[in-house]
Amino acid sequence: MHKIPIITTDLLLSALYRVSTLLNQSLDYRQTLASVMKVLHEECHLSGGLVTILDKEKNIMIIESVHAPDYTSNTSLKTITYKQGEGLVGSVMENGGSIVLPNLGNDPRFADKLAIYDYAKPFICVPLKSVNKDVIGVLCAQPNTDNELDLSALHKLLEMIANLLTVNIQLAHNVAVKQQRLEKERDGLKRKVRKDYGMSSLVGRTKVMREIFDQVRLVSRWDSTILIRGESGTGKEVIANAIHYNSPRANQPFVKLNCAALPDNLLESELFGHEKGAFTGAVKQRKGRFELADGGTIFLDEIGETSPSFQAKLLRVLQEKTFDRVGGTEPISVDVRVIAATNRHLEQEVIDGNFREDIYYRLNVMPIFLPPLRDRIDDIPALTEFILDKLSGIQKRELAVNEQAMSMLMSYHWPGNVRELENTIERAAVLSATGDIDGSLIRLNNSQSLLTAAFMPSQSSSVNNPAPFSPCHTDRNNGYGGINLEMDENERKRVINALEQSGWVKAKAARLLNMTPRQIAYRIQTMNIEMKQI
Numbered sequence: 001m002h003k004i005p006i007i008t009t010d011l012l013l014s015a016l017y018r019v020s021t022l023l024n025q026s027l028d029y030r031q032t033l034a035s036v037m038k039v040l041h042e043e044c045h046l047s048g049g050l051v052t053i054l055d056k057e058k059n060i061m062i063i064e065s066v067h068a069p070d071y072t073s074n075t076s077l078k079t080i081t082y083k084q085g086e087g088l089v090g091s092v093m094e095n096g097g098s099i100v101l102p103n104l105g106n107d108p109r110f111a112d113k114l115a116i117y118d119y120a121k122p123f124i125c126v127p128l129k130s131v132n133k134d135v136i137g138v139l140c141a142q143p144n145t146d147n148e149l150d151l152s153a154l155h156k157l158l159e160m161i162a163n164l165l166t167v168n169i170q171l172a173h174n175v176a177v178k179q180q181r182l183e184k185e186r187d188g189l190k191r192k193v194r195k196d197y198g199m200s201s202l203v204g205r206t207k208v209m210r211e212i213f214d215q216v217r218l219v220s221r222w223d224s225t226i227l228i229r230g231e232s233g234t235g236k237e238v239i240a241n242a243i244h245y246n247s248p249r250a251n252q253p254f255v256k257l258n259c260a261a262l263p264d265n266l267l268e269s270e271l272f273g274h275e276k277g278a279f280t281g282a283v284k285q286r287k288g289r290f291e292l293a294d295g296g297t298i299f300l301d302e303i304g305e306t307s308p309s310f311q312a313k314l315l316r317v318l319q320e321k322t323f324d325r326v327g328g329t330e331p332i333s334v335d336v337r338v339i340a341a342t343n344r345h346l347e348q349e350v351i352d353g354n355f356r357e358d359i360y361y362r363l364n365v366m367p368i369f370l371p372p373l374r375d376r377i378d379d380i381p382a383l384t385e386f387i388l389d390k391l392s393g394i395q396k397r398e399l400a401v402n403e404q405a406m407s408m409l410m411s412y413h414w415p416g417n418v419r420e421l422e423n424t425i426e427r428a429a430v431l432s433a434t435g436d437i438d439g440s441l442i443r444l445n446n447s448q449s450l451l452t453a454a455f456m457p458s459q460s461s462s463v464n465n466p467a468p469f470s471p472c473h474t475d476r477n478n479g480y481g482g483i484n485l486e487m488d489e490n491e492r493k494r495v496i497n498a499l500e501q502s503g504w505v506k507a508k509a510a511r512l513l514n515m516t517p518r519q520i521a522y523r524i525q526t527m528n529i530e531m532k533q534i
Contacts, residue, residue: 007044007145007147007149007150007153007154011043011044012044012153012154012157014043015039015040015043015044015157016157016160016161018039018043019036019039019040019161019164020164022035022036022039023036023164023165023168027168027171027172027175028172029165029168029169029172030064030065032168033051033064033065033165034065034067036049036065036161036165037049037050037051037065037066037067038067040067040141040161041067044143044154044157045143045144045145046124046141046142046143046144046154046158047067047068047141047142047144048066048067048068048114048116048117048140048141048142049065049066049067049139049140049141050063050065050066050067050089050114050138050139050140050141051063051064051065051066051137051138051139051140051165052064052082052089052137052138052140053136053137053169054093054135054136054137055081059083059084060081060082060083060084061081061082061083061089061090061093061137061138062078062080062081063077063078063080063081064137066114066116068114068116070116080113080114082111082113082138086111087109087110087111087113088101088107088109088110088111088123088125088140089111089125089138089140090111091109091125092125092126092127092135092138093127093135093138096127096129096133096135097127098124098125098126098127098155098159099123099124099125099126100122100123100124100125100151100152100155101122101123101124102122102146102148102151103119103120103121103122103146104117104118104119104120104121104122104123104142105119105120107123110123117142118142121142121143121144121146122142122143122145122146122151123140123141123142124140124141124142124143124151124154124155124158125138125139125140126138126139126140126155126158126159126162127139127162128162128163128165128166128169129162129166130166130170131170136166136169136170137162137165137166137169139158139161139162139165141154141158190251193245194245194250197238197241197242197244197245198241198242198245198246199213199216199217199242199246201238201241201242202216202238202239202242203379203382203383203386204376204379204382204383205378205379205382206376206378206379208371208375208376209371209376209379212239212368212369212370215368216239216242216243216246216368217246219243219366219368220242220243220244220246220247221247221248223249223337224365224366225318225337225338225339225340225362225363225365225366226240226243226338226339226340226365226366226367226368227303227340227341227342227363227364227365227366227367227368228240228339228340228341228342228367228368228370229341229342229343229346229367229368229369229370230343230369230370230371230372231343231370231372231417232343232416232417232419233373233416233417233418233419233420234370234371234372234373234417234418235370235417235418236301236341236343236370237256237299237301237341239368239370240256240299240301240339240341241254243297243339244296244297244299244337244339247297247337249295249296249297249337252295252296252297253292253293253294253295253296253297254293254296254297254299255289255290255292255293255296255297255298255299256298256299256301257270257271257289257298257299257300257301258301258302259300259301259302259303259305259306260301260302260305261302264306264307264309264310267306267310268310268313268326269286269288269326270288270289271288271289271290271314271317272288272290272291272313272317272323272324272325272326273285273286273287273288273290273291273325273326273328274286274288274325274326274327274328275325275326275327275328276327277327278325278326278327278328279326279327282326282327285325288323288325290317290323290334290336291332291334293334293336294334294335294336295335295336296336296337297336297337297338297339298336298337298338298339299339299340299341300338300339300340300341301340301341302341302342302343303340303341303342303363304342304343304344304346304349304355305342305344308353308354308355308356311355311356311359312356312359314359315356315358315359315362317334317336318338318359318362318363319362321333321334321335321336322334338363340363346360346364347360372414372417373414373417373418373420373421374413374414377410380406380409380410380421381406381410383418383421384401384406384409384421384425387421387422387425387426388400388401388425388429391425391426391429395429395435397435398435399429399432399435399437400435400436400437401425401428401437402436402437402438402439404438404439404501404512405428405437405438405439405441405442407439407497408439408442408444408494408512408513409421409424409442411490411493411494411497412444412494413490413491424442424443424444425437427441427443428441428442428443439512440511440512442514443514444513444514491523491527492523492527492529494513495509495513495520495523495524495527495529496529498512498513498520499524499529499531499532504531504532506520506521506524
């Protein structure tokens with residue numbers, strides 16, 4: 001004969017406290033439901049504890065947890081469901097109210113799907129209601145007492161536990177929804193990043209660029225240090241992006257730092273991090289860029305701007321992949337691939353003592369040389385189309401460049417390289433009301449034009465006056481300074497083309513070239529252009 005339990009306030013409070021403690025241990029209610037049902041069985045003598053959760057898509061109750069140590073069945077509990085209005089569980093689901101039965105066998109609604117309950121004992125079934133009063137689940141249990149006061153107390157206990165379960169279930173649901181949204185957003189961003197910075201972002205049809213793209217595909221597979229070289233604006237960062245996002249480290253961090261933007265003392269802290277109290281203002285420990293890039297890639301742009309003293313500190317990281325935080329004593333090991341970039345002539349910098357020879361050889365494992373845009377003029381149409389596609393998406397309209405504008409773009413010497421081309425096209429797109437870009441909208445920032453505007457002689461000046469030096473005209477052979485006479489010849493051809501298009505009318509030709517009449521007159525004189533009479 002079973003001893004009838006005595007239901008006291010202390011017993012109920014103790015059970016409620018244990019249940020709330022269990023539910024606070026995890027956001028996933030599935031991990032704690034079995035323990036909650038066990039507490040109800042052991043402390044409150046509520047046997048056959050059962051929790052069902054609503055499947056909103058199918059509008060049925062699915063058994064999530066049941067405490068029945070003696071229950072044996074070949075059927076999975078997940079396959080046992082209750083439709084709306086089916087059995088006591090379905091009735092609570094349909095009506096939203098609790099059911100307290102003094103004798104389970106006397107209620108015809110009971111659908112004995114589990115065969116674990118005693119028909120001669122009471123039965124309690126309470127709903128789990130959301131903040132909107134919608135039934136999202138049902139909690140059931142069978143007391144071992146038929147005392148009315150005890151049944152009332154146990155009913156209230158189950159209602160309180162149902163409220164706790166509801167909060168836990170809804171919180172877990174909200175976390176799961178947010179997690180799914182974040183994962184979806186993350187996956188979308190990864191796809192976008194790979195599209196924007198992968199091999200598809202590399203534009204060029206000339207032989208030299210195709211060779212560079214093949215080189216990028218090869219070096220992306222391995223962890224060798226890369227040194228990307230070329231003038232400012234040639235797309236060194238684009239190449240670094242393509243290498244990382246086509247490498248096995250593509251899903252790991254890609255950390256970038258412009259070494260020219262910070263002085264040595266801040267650069268060291270930025271790259272290696274610092275400990276709390278390492279210097280004035282170091283109020284807490286801070287991880288450096290190398291530590292943040294662990295497992296991924298770090299891109300050190302403008303590496304040639306660093307001082308030899310800092311290069312000595314950087315050498316240890318490149319050689320041993322270990323470093324110390326500023327103010328720290330414990331070495332930190334990292335697994336980082338290094339990609340560096342510079343527009344300086346590092347060989348000359350080594351000779352001049354401005355760049356350490358040891359770090360030069362450490363960085364120069366796999367050099368990639370990017371040609372200036374003036375050496376790949378044939379890529380301008382493809383680059384222009386790529387830039388226009390990007391701007392079309394931003395401005396949400398179709399953009400097009402006509403033949404006149406394209407001719408001007410291909411006749412210019414582009415001292416600012418691809419970056420200047422992009423700025424020029426964006427400026428023209430902004431100025432275009434219809435989206436059609438013609439020659440009148442192409443504003444070329446010709447530094448020689450700026451100089452000649454400042455030092456323009458009168459039209460009566462001698463034809464033999466030399467043109468002023470343009471710092472943007474660089475020698476194609478070395479790429480690091482000197483006057484490029486071939487660029488002057490290209491400028492002469494551009495002026496002649498404009499004169500021919502305008503019927504040899506200086507004012508019209510000046511408008512085509514975005515010059516003043518005095519500027520084009522000066523070019524005609526200094527470049528020995530013979531004017532034709534039409």
